[in-house]
Amino acid sequence: MALDNLRDLYQQVILERYKKPRNRGKADPIDRYQKGHNPSCGDTIELTVKLSELGDRIDDVKFEGEGCAIAMASADLMADALRGKTTDEALEMVQRFQSMMRGEAEFPQDLRKLNVMQGVAQFPVRIKCANLSWHTLKAALESSQAQPVAAVSNE
């Protein structure tokens, strides 16, 4: 895709997701609960995850929080992409997203919606905003807590 088209699409998707998020709220029931904070911008996020009966698959992800359009849009797109994925796949997606923010990777066809966030890589100061929800997800999946614990910071 031409860079100009990608940039337009990026701005359009971010604004749309920011104004009309599809995944705001709390998962029910809550199997994992993690707060995240990005001090450099002031973004905060509360991520709740519903797992499958065996605990190895993500049934639902919801988020709440306050922050800039990039942080909120990234969380909303992430929640869409995670539904139905195994926890192992989700952790791989965290790594891939972080690599994408360094310009080193992108997502395959079935997850191509996430590639729109590549636009953020052009604005280094905003990369932490885009990474916040993924960073928080990783902490959520690596803990065994269903209660909110201390917020993770991505500083």
Ligand code: ZN
């Ligand atoms: Zn931000």
